[in-house]
Amino acid sequence: MMDKMIFGRYVPAQSIIHRLDPRSKLLMIFLFVCIVFIANNPATYALLVVYTFLMVSLSKVPFRFIIAGLKPVLWLVLFTMLLHLFLTKEGEIIFQAGWFKIYEEGLRQGIFISMRFFLLILMTSILTLTTTPIEITDGLESLLHPLNKVKFPVHELALMMSISLRFIPTLMQETDKIMKAQTARGVDFTSGPIKERMKAIIPLLIPLFVSSFKRAEELATAMEARGYRGGEGRTKYRQLSWGFKDTFMLLLLVLLALLLFLLRT
Amino acid sequence: MSMKPLVQLNNVSFQYDIQENYALQDVSFEIYEGEWLAIVGHNGSGKSTLAKLLNGLQYPQEGTITVDGMLLSEETVWETRRMIGMVFQNPDNQFVGTTVQDDVAFGLENNGIARDDMIERVNSSLNKVKMAQFLDQEPHHLSGGQKQRVAIAGVIALRPSVIILDEATSMLDPRGREEVLETVRELKETHNMTVISITHDLEEAAKADRIIVMNKGKLYREGTPEEIFQMDEELVKLGLDIPFPVKMSKLLKEQGISLSRHFLSEEELVAELWTSYYNK
Amino acid sequence: MDILLQQVEYRYQANTPFERLAIKDVSIDIPSGTFLAIIGHTGSGKSTILQHLNALLKPTAGKVIIGDKEITSEKKQKNLKDVRQKVGIVFQFPEHQLFEETVERDICFGPMNFGISEDEAKRRARIAIRQVGLSEDILAKSPFDLSGGQMRRVAIAGVLAMEPDVIVLDEPTAGLDPRGRKEIMEMFHALHQERKLSTVLVTHSMEDASRYADQIVIMHHGEVYKKGTPEEIFSSPEGLMELGLDVPEVVRFQQKIEKAFQMNFPKTCLSVEQLTEEIAALVKRGEQR
Structure with missing residues (x-):
């Protein structure tokens, strides 16, 4: 089930997008989310599409792969489109079959809004596909750093995030292992009435909890043994470096925003 | 090997809250600079408690532990932790970083080492454990043996005087175990590292300079591997095993073959058999 | 019950960019009453084979025949419960699967999932707990209050109580x-001997494989490298050493002796006792010369 999900998975490659500073990528996503709402006519949408596909091609992640991974989300996009198509009743009727009518405005909004949705998802996937989770964490830690002044525990939060990221694959393996062990003892996780299936979760969850607690305890011991005693006095090994390409990419996005403003109606 | 005691345990006793029996009772010994000391005993003999005390994760109720002349206490614990590095049993549960280099750097970050120095130390310690080509690898793509070598790199990056392996090979496959022991042997030889390995693997203990046998929380016997393995059936009674060459020597003697002693290495035993065959 | 693997292939995450071939062209025959050992490095495909033995995995090609059930990639299988009751698996670190409030309930969990009555399950729990060398008063305890070694035994009892x-x-x-290891292996060996229980042992330990198994399969890079009786497997240990696998200490020692004395013993000895006799005879011949 998890095998086919690519959302949130990192695909290693050597591309300019991969090499961007995670902070610039995070800022770009943030800006992009705002900018998308400027577009309101075919020209501006075309511009957004061109920009997004430029980013996709720069990332060197195979397009086929992105689409395959986005399949579950594409249904949502299609649903959004149909919703607008059927429920908007403005403009001229462009199609009619009995009581069923499609209005011009419906078609227009359907296409635009689902496109907006689609482009947003595409851009966010590019971020997660080209940035390791730990880079995203570092980026967030750095961007949130000013919040330290108001006693916001940025270091602890970042450490928690990075340890969680570190243990997700371990926990998945563990889940798989315990599921198999209990299946071998006659538990059926995949079929049967809902009530039975809910009951089947207990023999999975309890061992998972027990082992997670044990892990957490051992990890804490290991961390202590290696001299961890909070964020104070700690140096940082990972360093982010903001380069010309980051400034350039951000400027490109600002330029796009300006163009959209000029072209919107 | 110089005979300078690096770590001293004096009449150490320890008891867990909930238990009636002492986990450790009146244990005294010394650990010398540059030696490889194996502490053996079956599960529950007190050897793991010993590791916890040495790292200041617990404190003895009676007796004292001194590290390089410094009394181990709550005040000195952070300093002694820098001198005594620990490698634990479960390779997964001590891997903190998301990649190999991050994990090695973790201890350095904690100790506030400057970044340039850190990069140098991460690289050189990964070189020493032959994991340099895995800098950016994530832990779930590594074998158990590789993870343990990374853990060792993380420890030696802090340049400790002593490294404790707390059953560090017991969850590994034979190949992983061999990798880890080979790494430790090299570290000891080329960098004069003091090694304490807490183990129930007798093959591992046979490689040590000195062995301490623990039983029921007490120091049962102390000696060179040669001396310890003469104990023979006594070891089996303690829940341990006898290395193959010793077992073989013993059986041969029972068959009426005269051997000068119980051999610890197969080569020596073969050589002795060969001489007794041709020189009679 | 016989188990037959015929040209089994398995790919993890088939048809994704992460596809990985785990085993291919694996054919193994496990007639009822066999003690089979599967040996190989981590990642050689041992665990993948193991999961095919009770249909936890379905082959992506080839077929697995368990008793009268045939499992292939095409067929949608129902009623795998039958298979799973008859083939019990003790996973690595089985103590991680314990979850019930008491040892007794945990042991009864498997049997009751397969429709055994509670009374019968409890009766089986009492037998199973003794089989694994623990006393009955442990049944009322929480599995999480036990020592690691005891938890392991309880988990094994849970599988034995399914009476596979x-x-x-x-x-x-x-x-x-070492003591725990020996006790557990001796227990499984006794079960195999007394009840003719077919046993499949996946292990790294050449010692255990040569001591207990009557058939050995060596896996390498997802394929069967060699199969045969322990004598057949270890009579030419050079190939195994090339794969970086150990050979039993006895076999290794015999080789060293043969090399030093420049002679060959008539056969490969698999027990220390056997080898001792051979060597003693050899040395005594020398003395009489």
């Missing part, structure tokens, strides 16, 4: 001390 025809063991002694 075939028992599959994945590194059952991993992490135990």
Whole structure:
């Protein structure tokens, strides 16, 4: 089930997008989310599409792969489109079959809004596909750093995030292992009435909890043994470096925003 | 090997809250600079408690532990932790970083080492454990043996005087175990590292300079591997095993073959058999 | 009950960019009453094979025949419960699967999932707990209050109480001390002998494989490298050494003796006692010369 999900998975490659500073990528996503709402006519949408596909091609992640991974989300996009198509009743009727009518405005909004949705998802996937989770964490830690002044525990939060990221694959393996062990003892996780299936979760969850607690305890011991005693006095090994390409990419996005403003109606 | 005691345990006793029996009772010994000391005993003999005390994760109720002349206490614990590095049993549960280099750097970050120095130390310690080509690898793509070598790199990056392996090979496959022991042997030889390995693997203990046998929380016997393995059936009674060459020597003697002693290495035993065959 | 693997292939995450071939062209025959050991490095495909033995995995090609059930990639299988009751698996570190409030309830969990009545399950729990060398008063305790070694035994009892025809063991002694290791292996060997229980042992330990198994399969890079009786497997240990696998200490020592004395013993000895006799005879011949 998890095998086919690519959302949130990192695909290693050597591309300019991969090499961007995670902070610039995070800022770009943030800006992009705002900018998308400027577009309101075919020209501006075309511009957004061109920009997004430029980013996709720069990332060197195979397009086929992105689409395959986005399949579950594409249904949502299609649903959004149909919703607008059927429920908007403005403009001229462009199609009619009995009581069923499609209005011009419906078609227009359907296409635009689902496109907006689609482009947003595409851009966010590019971020997660080209940035390791730990880079995203570092980026967030750095961007949130000013919040330290108001006693916001940025270091602890970042450490928690990075340890969680570190243990997700371990926990998945563990889940798989315990599921198999209990299946071998006659538990059926995949079929049967809902009530039975809910009951089947207990023999999975309890061992998972027990082992997670044990892990957490051992990890804490290991961390202590290696001299961890909070964020104070700690140096940082990972360093982010903001380069010309980051400034350039951000400027490109600002330029796009300006163009959209000029072209919107 | 110089005979300078690096770590001293004096009449150490320890008891867990909930238990009636002492986990450790009146244990005294010394650990010398540059030696490889194996502490053996079956599960529950007190050897793991010993590791916890040495790292200041617990404190003895009676007796004292001194590290390089410094009394181990709550005040000195952070300093002694820098001198005594620990490698634990479960390779997964001590891997903190998301990649190999991050994990090695973790201890350095904690100790506030400057970044340039850190990069140098991460690289050189990964070189020493032959994991340099895995800098950016994530832990779930590594074998158990590789993870343990990374853990060792993380420890030696802090340049400790002593490294404790707390059953560090017991969850590994034979190949992983061999990798880890080979790494430790090299570290000891080329960098004069003091090694304490807490183990129930007798093959591992046979490689040590000195062995301490623990039983029921007490120091049962102390000696060179040669001396310890003469104990023979006594070891089996303690829940341990006898290395193959010793077992073989013993059986041969029972068959009426005269051997000068119980051999610890197969080569020596073969050589002795060969001489007794041709020189009679 | 017989188990037959015919040209089994398995790919993890088939048809994704992460696809990985785990085993291919694996054919193994496990007639009822066999003690089979599967040996190989981590990642050689041992665990993948193991999961095919009770249909936890379905082959992506080839077929697995368990008793009268045939499992292939095409067929949608129902009623796999039958298969799973007859083939019990003791996974690596089985103590991680314990979850019930008491040892007794945990042991009864498997049997009751297969429709055994509570009374019968409890009766089986009492037998199983003794089989694994623990006393009955442990049944009322919480499994989480036990020592690691005891938890391991309880988990094994949980599988034994299902009364399977075939028992599959994945590194059952991993992490135990020498005494525990020996006791557990002796127990499985006794079960195999007394009840003719088919046993499949996945292990790294050449010692255990040569001591207990009557058939050995060596896996390498997802393929069967060699199969045969322990004598057949270890009579030419050079190939195994090339793969970086150990050979039993006895076999290794015999080789060293043969090399030093420049002679060959008539056969490969698999027990220390056998080898001792051979060597003693050899040395005594020397003395009489």
